[in-house]
Amino acid sequence: MSDEILVGALRLQSEVCREFGSPFNGAMLAHMAADLEAGGPVGELLTPWKGASRRKVFDEAAPIRLVNAFTHLAAGDEVPELSRAYPRDGRPGDPDAAWTVGRALIASQHGRLTAFMGHEPQTNEVRRSGVLLGGFLRVAAETGLPLRCFELGASAGLNMLWDRFHYRLSQDDGGDAEWGDPAATVRVPIDWSGPAPPVDAKPQVVERAACDRRPTDLTDAAQRQRLLACIWPDQFDRLERSRAAIALVAELGLRVEAADALDWVRARVQPQSGAATVLYHSIFWQYLPAETREGLTAAIAEIGAQATEAAPFAWLRMEPSPENLAVVELRLTCWPGGEDRLLAVVHPHGAWVRAS
Numbered sequence: 001m002s003d004e005i006l007v008g009a010l011r012l013q014s015e016v017c018r019e020f021g022s023p024f025n026g027a028m029l030a031h032m033a034a035d036l037e038a039g040g041p042v043g044e045l046l047t048p049w050k051g052a053s054r055r056k057v058f059d060e061a062a063p064i065r066l067v068n069a070f071t072h073l074a075a076g077d078e079v080p081e082l083s084r085a086y087p088r089d090g091r092p093g094d095p096d097a098a099w100t101v102g103r104a105l106i107a108s109q110h111g112r113l114t115a116f117m118g119h120e121p122q123t124n125e126v127r128r129s130g131v132l133l134g135g136f137l138r139v140a141a142e143t144g145l146p147l148r149c150f151e152l153g154a155s156a157g158l159n160m161l162w163d164r165f166h167y168r169l170s171q172d173d174g175g176d177a178e179w180g181d182p183a184a185t186v187r188v189p190i191d192w193s194g195p196a197p198p199v200d201a202k203p204q205v206v207e208r209a210a211c212d213r214r215p216t217d218l219t220d221a222a223q224r225q226r227l228l229a230c231i232w233p234d235q236f237d238r239l240e241r242s243r244a245a246i247a248l249v250a251e252l253g254l255r256v257e258a259a260d261a262l263d264w265v266r267a268r269v270q271p272q273s274g275a276a277t278v279l280y281h282s283i284f285w286q287y288l289p290a291e292t293r294e295g296l297t298a299a300i301a302e303i304g305a306q307a308t309e310a311a312p313f314a315w316l317r318m319e320p321s322p323e324n325l326a327v328v329e330l331r332l333t334c335w336p337g338g339e340d341r342l343l344a345v346v347h348p349h350g351a352w353v354r355a356s
């Protein structure tokens with residue numbers, strides 16, 4: 001099977017991985033693209049996207065599913081020759097060796113690889129909290145109220161605890177801003193250019209809840225392993241932050257509710273007097289079918305219409321721009337009034353923020 005759209009998507013993702021600091025996955029995806037183009041066995045794994053539109057391949061994150069499936073296989077003990085070629089404990093790994101071994105395993109490991117690829121990436125990226133922080137602090141500073149936080153598509157719920165992390169915002173003028181408990185176990189460094197968020201705001205989170213269509217249960221070792229396989233394997237700082245956040249979520253016994261986002265919003269979210277209600281999500285919208293997107297947009301507008309000065313409502317989201325899917329934006333819409341603001345253009349994993 002050779003499919004120009006898929007080959008192009010694998011090459012593009014390869015470049016994105018290199019650009020965003022994962023040379024290992026960049027090289028793996030380049031090998032995969034070449035293999036697909038030559039009619040090699042990787043095509044078997046991509047059957048669900050054969051002939052699919054560019055949009056579908058992007059929205060369903062097919063290249064990421066593929067490369068993560070090999071990371072997942074390498075993380076177990078079953079194929080030590082693959083594990084040895086993967087990055088580990090600060091070693092960069094050998095993607096050429098990993099691909100030679102990985103390619104040869106496709107037939108025997110087909111079931112495991114395709115099972116992993118059967119669901120969209122469950123990546124739960126802690127550094128996205130550093131991006132969302134800009135919106136939470138803005139709502140807190142503008143309303144002067146405590147926050148009620150409701151997250152959609154929360155995966156394992158690591159970003160439910162955004163207010164328990166410590167953030168260091170390195171600014172382009174050389175100054176650093178900080179927010180959060182200096183003793184926090186989860187440390188989030190972020191390059192921040194443009195106006196800093198109002199770090200003097202110290203909102204209290206008086207309620208927090210989250211849903212996911214298929215939450216990651218952190219008490220289950222297999223699900224934890226699956227979650228960590230979504231992190232690019234040579235990005236050791238991301239792995240370390242995730243492990244720290246996993247430990248915190250487990251310690252506090254936080255649970256993400258299993259529900260479709262639209263049903264959950266209708267059932268759970270309404271403004272409440274004395275607090276600002278914030279509905280938020282990150283890298284989630286693209287996975288929704290059109291009717292769910294439309295339903296959610298309408299439900300959010302209805303909630304907004306109920307908001308008052310005493311019971312404000314905010315919709316905060318970090319998502320690819322509908323006009324240019326390669327650009328990820330942080331947007332905030334606040335009610336009463338419904339004013340929509342572009343707060344920043346951001347790195348997809350939250351490494352940097354260019355605030356407007």
Ligand SMILES: C[S@@+](CC[C@H](N)C(=O)[O-])C[C@H]1O[C@@H](n2cnc3c(N)ncnc32)[C@H](O)[C@@H]1O
Nearest residue numbers: 122123124125153155212213214260261282287
């Ligand atoms: C790429 S992950 C992002 C996780 C998290 N928001 C983050 O930024 O780290 C997308 C999540 O959206 C969830 N999802 C997709 N469709 C959904 C729906 N209709 N309702 C609830 N969750 C959904 C997936 O299960 C997945 O966990």
